[in-house]
Amino acid sequence: MPTVEILSQGDEVVTGQTVDTNAAWLAAQLTELGYDVVRHTTVGDRIDDLVGLFLEIGERADMCLCTGGLGPTDDDLTAPAVARAFDCPLVLDEQALADLIGKYERAGRRMPEVNRRQAHLPRGSERIDNDWGTAPGFAVQSPRAWFVCLPGVPREMKKMFDARVRPRLQERFPVPPARLVTLRTIGVGESNLQEVIGRFEEPDVVLSYRTMLPENHVKLRFGPEASAEHIRQVVERIANQVQRWVFTVEGYDEPLLGLDLGGGSHTEVIARRLAAAGHTLAVAESCTGGRIAAACTALPGASTWFLEGRITYSNAAKVAQLGVEPAALEAHGAVSEPIARQMAEGVRSRSGATFGIGVTGIAGPGGATADKPVGTVHIALSTPEGTQHRALRLPGDRERVQRLAVASALELLRRTL
Amino acid sequence: MPTVEILSQGDEVVTGQTVDTNAAWLAAQLTELGYDVVRHTTVGDRIDDLVGLFLEIGERADMCLCTGGLGPTDDDLTAPAVARAFDCPLVLDEQALADLIGKYERAGRRMPEVNRRQAHLPRGSERIDNDWGTAPGFAVQSPRAWFVCLPGVPREMKKMFDARVRPRLQERFPVPPARLVTLRTIGVGESNLQEVIGRFEEPDVVLSYRTMLPENHVKLRFGPEASAEHIRQVVERIANQVQRWVFTVEGYDEPLLGLDLGGGSHTEVIARRLAAAGHTLAVAESCTGGRIAAACTALPGASTWFLEGRITYSNAAKVAQLGVEPAALEAHGAVSEPIARQMAEGVRSRSGATFGIGVTGIAGPGGATADKPVGTVHIALSTPEGTQHRALRLPGDRERVQRLAVASALELLRRTL
Numbered sequence: 001m002p003t004v005e006i007l008s009q010g011d012e013v014v015t016g017q018t019v020d021t022n023a024a025w026l027a028a029q030l031t032e033l034g035y036d037v038v039r040h041t042t043v044g045d046r047i048d049d050l051v052g053l054f055l056e057i058g059e060r061a062d063m064c065l066c067t068g069g070l071g072p073t074d075d076d077l078t079a080p081a082v083a084r085a086f087d088c089p090l091v092l093d094e095q096a097l098a099d100l101i102g103k104y105e106r107a108g109r110r111m112p113e114v115n116r117r118q119a120h121l122p123r124g125s126e127r128i129d130n131d132w133g134t135a136p137g138f139a140v141q142s143p144r145a146w147f148v149c150l151p152g153v154p155r156e157m158k159k160m161f162d163a164r165v166r167p168r169l170q171e172r173f174p175v176p177p178a179r180l181v182t183l184r185t186i187g188v189g190e191s192n193l194q195e196v197i198g199r200f201e202e203p204d205v206v207l208s209y210r211t212m213l214p215e216n217h218v219k220l221r222f223g224p225e226a227s228a229e230h231i232r233q234v235v236e237r238i239a240n241q242v243q244r245w246v247f248t249v250e251g252y253d254e255p256l257l258g259l260d261l262g263g264g265s266h267t268e269v270i271a272r273r274l275a276a277a278g279h280t281l282a283v284a285e286s287c288t289g290g291r292i293a294a295a296c297t298a299l300p301g302a303s304t305w306f307l308e309g310r311i312t313y314s315n316a317a318k319v320a321q322l323g324v325e326p327a328a329l330e331a332h333g334a335v336s337e338p339i340a341r342q343m344a345e346g347v348r349s350r351s352g353a354t355f356g357i358g359v360t361g362i363a364g365p366g367g368a369t370a371d372k373p374v375g376t377v378h379i380a381l382s383t384p385e386g387t388q389h390r391a392l393r394l395p396g397d398r399e400r401v402q403r404l405a406v407a408s409a410l411e412l413l414r415r416t417l
Numbered sequence: 418m419p420t421v422e423i424l425s426q427g428d429e430v431v432t433g434q435t436v437d438t439n440a441a442w443l444a445a446q447l448t449e450l451g452y453d454v455v456r457h458t459t460v461g462d463r464i465d466d467l468v469g470l471f472l473e474i475g476e477r478a479d480m481c482l483c484t485g486g487l488g489p490t491d492d493d494l495t496a497p498a499v500a501r502a503f504d505c506p507l508v509l510d511e512q513a514l515a516d517l518i519g520k521y522e523r524a525g526r527r528m529p530e531v532n533r534r535q536a537h538l539p540r541g542s543e544r545i546d547n548d549w550g551t552a553p554g555f556a557v558q559s560p561r562a563w564f565v566c567l568p569g570v571p572r573e574m575k576k577m578f579d580a581r582v583r584p585r586l587q588e589r590f591p592v593p594p595a596r597l598v599t600l601r602t603i604g605v606g607e608s609n610l611q612e613v614i615g616r617f618e619e620p621d622v623v624l625s626y627r628t629m630l631p632e633n634h635v636k637l638r639f640g641p642e643a644s645a646e647h648i649r650q651v652v653e654r655i656a657n658q659v660q661r662w663v664f665t666v667e668g669y670d671e672p673l674l675g676l677d678l679g680g681g682s683h684t685e686v687i688a689r690r691l692a693a694a695g696h697t698l699a700v701a702e703s704c705t706g707g708r709i710a711a712a713c714t715a716l717p718g719a720s721t722w723f724l725e726g727r728i729t730y731s732n733a734a735k736v737a738q739l740g741v742e743p744a745a746l747e748a749h750g751a752v753s754e755p756i757a758r759q760m761a762e763g764v765r766s767r768s769g770a771t772f773g774i775g776v777t778g779i780a781g782p783g784g785a786t787a788d789k790p791v792g793t794v795h796i797a798l799s800t801p802e803g804t805q806h807r808a809l810r811l812p813g814d815r816e817r818v819q820r821l822a823v824a825s826a827l828e829l830l831r832r833t834l
Contacts, residue, residue: 012627014454016444019436023459027433037431038466042440042457045625049455072608073626074616107792107812112612132814134608153628155816210434283728289714290707293728297706300782300815308734311700311710311726313719317768321725321738351734365717398717 002062002173004030005145006040007053009069009078010152014044022067022154028210029161030065032221034175045069050081058085058142062173065165068152070135072114078149079138082122086142090120093127096136103134132159139168146172176224181235181252183218185245186266186411190216196241205234214407215266218242247414267295270410273417274305274354281413282351283309284322284343286334287361287377291406307353312343322346322358333372335360340378341387348382355416356382357409361392363401375401379409383416419479419590421447422562423457424470426485426495427569431461439484439574446578447482451592451641462486467498475502475559479590482582485569487552489531495566496555499539503559507537510544513553520551545581549573556585563589593641598652598669600635602662603683604828607633613658622651631824632683635659664831684712687827690834691722691771698830699768700726701739701760703751704778704794708823724770729760739763739775750789752777757795758804765799772833773799774826778809780818792818796826800833 006026012018023040030037038061043049050069057064069078083090097119104111121127121138128137128148133156139148148165150157185193190209193216200207204223209216218238222231232254239246239256249256250263260269274281283292293309296302310321315334318324323346328338340358348356361377368374375394380387390412394404423443429435440457447454455478460466467486474481486495500507514536521528538544538555545554545565550573556565565582567574602610607626610633617624621640626633635655639648649671656663656673666673667680677686691698700709710726713719727738732751735741740763745755757775765773778794785791792811797804807829811821 011625013441014444014457015448016441016446016454017627018629019438019441020457021436024430024433024436027431029433031432037433038461038463040431040437040457040459044455046455071626073611075625103812108810112608114608114612132817153630208434285707285710287714289719289723290702290710290726290728293702293707294711297728297730298816298819302706303730303784306706307731308738309707309726309728309730310738311707311714311728313714313726314724317725320767321727350737367720399715402715 001034001036001175003060004035004037005057005061005064006030006037007057007064007066008040008042008152009045009050009066010042011044011075013042013068013152022152022157025154025158026065026067026161029166030169032180032219033166033169034178035063035169035173045075045077047077047081047084050077051085054081054085054142054147058145058147061145063146063148063169065161066147066149067157070118070137070149070151072112072117072135076117079120079122082125082140082147082149086122086140088122088124088140091123092116093119093121093136096121096127099129099136100134128160128164130156130160131163132156137164178224179222179226179231179251181220181222181231182250182263183220183239183242183246184248184250184263184266185216185218185242186214186247186407188216188242188245193218193242193245197238202230202234204230207238214403216245247411266407266410266414267299270414270417271296271299271302271305273414275301277417279354279417280305280307280352281355281357282307282347282353283357283359283409284347285309285311285357285359286313286318286343287363288359288402288405288409289313291402292357292359292409295406295410307351308347310347318343323350335362335372335376335378337378337380337389337391340380341382341389344380344382345387354384355413357413358382359405359409361394361401361405363398363405365398377401377405377408379405379412381409381412381416388412388416418451418453418592420477421452421454422474422478422481423447423454424474424481424483425457425459425569426462426467426483427459428461428492430459430485439569439571442571442575443482443484443578446583447586449594450583450587451594452480452586452590462492462494464494464498464501467494468502471498471502471559471564475562475564478562480563480565480586482578483564483566484574487535487554487566487568489529489534489552493534496537496539499542499557499564499566503539503557505539505541505557508540509533510536510538510553513538513544516546516553517551545577547573547577548580549576554581595641596639596643596648596668598637598639598648599667599680600637600656600659600663601665601667601680601683602633602635602659603631603664603824605633605659605662610635610659610662614655619647619651621647624655631820633662664828683824683827683831684716687831687834688713688716688719688722690831692718694834696771696834697722697724697769698772698774699724699764699770700774700776700826701764702726702728702774702776703730703735703760704780705776705819705822705826706730708819709774709776709826712823712827724768725764727764735760739767752779752789752793752795754795754797754806754808757797758799758806761797761799761804771801772830774830775799776822776826778811778818778822780815780822782815794818794822794825796822796829798826798829798833805829805833
């Protein structure tokens with residue numbers, strides 16, 4: 001099995017200003033593909049350290065994925081270090097330069113002179129185009145290891161890995177194809193999933209968990225030896241145990257307890273269902289402050305099913321924008337079941353949407369009372385058949401309470417679809 | 418200056434199931450103390466890899482902080498690896514054993530036999546008591562490096578570092594603290610900053626850049642030798658060069674070109690100014706779909722200055738919620754200057770807020786036309802003195818266009834405050 005290392009470059013990572021999520025993301029992708037990730041290393045912006053590391057890793061690994069150090073500034077040292085380590089001087093890549101100039105032109109700007117630097121790649125390297133930002137990446141062969149160098153901006157790095165690197169890895173280092181089945185869950189913690197599933201030991205199957213907040217995934221990785229019947233049995237057994245939290249399944253296409261098999265994120269599954277049924281949504285948010293709307297409108301084409309959001313942070317706005325009754329606010333307070341219901345019903349009737357969501361709560365750190373502590377959240381869903389309500393007591397700080405409230409409100413909607 | 422490395426151990430980290438926040442946290446503490454963190458390394462549960470690493474690091478660093486691998490099970494290998502690398506066999510530490518047994522007793526349980534393992538420490542090492550969990554840590558001197566091994570559970574690790582490790586480090590490796598001044602900018606790329614500042618070479622100062630989208634930071638790190646006058650000169654020179662993009666400065670408290678010296682994120686600076694002036698804000702969002710409201714309401718206490726948001730994704734909602742004129746929509750299209758202005762003015766007058774923001778644009782990938790490509794965004798700010806407008810052509814995909822539009826709209830507001 002090919003051994004892989006991961007190298008992260010940047011003072012901001014080595015000094016702890018930034019948590020290195022790139023390394024974890026890449027390691028998870030590579031592990032899923034069947035490679036053996038044996039080491040991550042992070043160094044700062046010092047060329048001698050980098051050159052030394054490239055030489056070390058070049059001798060002991062089969063491939064190495066590197067992130068960072070491809071920017072236009074003097075402290076971006078990945079290409080110069082590769083050039084020095086493997087004696088392949090930087091040369092201007094005309095196509096890379098044309099691409100860079102074009103990107104600036106389309107943004108109506110002239111390319112700063114310093115960016116020319118990003119078009120210089122180690123001689124003999126393979127350019128990896130970056131359609132999501134400025135810096136191109138490149139791949140280069142050392143005596144043993146194949147190095148792939150990508151930018152450190154997580155979004156660009158991930159897009160480039162998915163579109164350009166993964167296929168090349170699989171071609172260069174073919175490993176017997178494993179089969180991966182992923183059960184995507186929401187509304188449950190990893191330790192609960194572990195407890196429900198218990199000790200798992202099966203030949204040719206590795207079970208693992210992955211947190212992608214607010215989702216938790218249960219992953220079943222079947223080796224090439226696993227039979228179709230064995231796969232079916234294991235998937236059904238595990239799906240049966242965690243069924244109540246699963247919103248979609250990936251990598252499996254036989255009927256499975258009535259679960260959605262289309263894959264995708266929680267909002268993608270909801271968007272697919274709404275669009276298919278010709279249904280529309282409007283949201284009224286208080287403590288989530290626009291996060292439900294933002295989650296919906298993050299998806300391309302949301303305008304076919306997402307009509308509008310009303311972020312009624314003040315009581316006055318709840319009354320004026322949603323028709324919430326001042327007497328109800330007076331009697332129950334803004335964080336209460338009646339207000340959540342009136343918000344959901346108000347936004348549904350005023351927007352003409354099929355469904356209306358209302359959320360009100362105390363995200364903290366202030367605003368709590370003895371009977372309404374931080375984390376108290378009321379969610380309501382107004383539908384053509386009536387209004388549903390859930391009272392929640394969510395754990396964590398402001399950010400976590402807001403994030404969990406968004407997931408809970410959308411999950412209430414999903415279960416109705 | 419003593420050089421420091423950080424070593425993380427665990428299959429869950431090296432395979433990417435867990436993001437290694439320990440390394441970043443420790444690195445930030447050590448950097449603040451004035452040490453030079455040069456490398457982080459992560460390896461999985463393989464004793465040969467670990468022994469090799471301890472030997473490597475033991476030769477090139479002055480100290481190394483290690484986390485993980487102190488648990489009671491067979492894949493917890495830190496102590497055995499240290500023992501093998503530095504020829505200091507594990508011996509039972511009677512005090513550690515008594516502490517372990519005591520912890521279990523106080524929890525009303527008998528200590529499982531496997532946990533005896535955790536009371537065996539490398540001969541000649543110094544025990545580091547753990548009052549927050551079971552596993553004690555230890556420190557051991559290799560030929561060059563001083564290794565400190567702590568558990569991988571973040572909470573225990575942090576408490577032990579604060580209470581027991583930090584004081585020992587400062588005693589063993591006394592360094593005068595460095596001084597860090599950060600200029601936080603928005604609306605400018607790192608390469609533009611670099612071009613404006615040019616080549617920077619000053620004794621006792623290191624200049625670096627850091628991207629924390631949508632912000633870019635310019636950091637000046639002054640060594641202990643730098644005089645107050647030198648610091649003042651350098652900070653003023655750099656601030657002068659990038660002034661137009663700086664929204665706040667951290668680590669500096671003398672008057673500086675009228676810049677804000679309060680620190681904090683872009684939204685925190687805006688919130689502070691709004692709250693201080695008793696001003697309020699309401700937002701009308703189309704292409705940003707709730708992201709401006711979410712950025713505002715991410716801050717605790719936003720309810721004192723953030724009144725409401727109206728996410729008018731459909732034209733019907735723009736008319737009904739904001740009073741946008743159907744004739745203007747017809748004549749100019751939803752993505753146009755007049756509509757952005759009407760949105761800003763509509764949300765301001767209907768909410769009664771001091772300021773109203775309106776944003777309309779094409780985030781893509783669909784919806785573009787020849788004269789309105791993806792990235793076309795109109796932002797408007799309605800104030801008591803009238804309405805301002807900016808037409809933008811933003812680069813990137815949907816997510817990036819949305820994020821940049823949020824930053825641009827909030828920056829338009831900040832410059833008015």
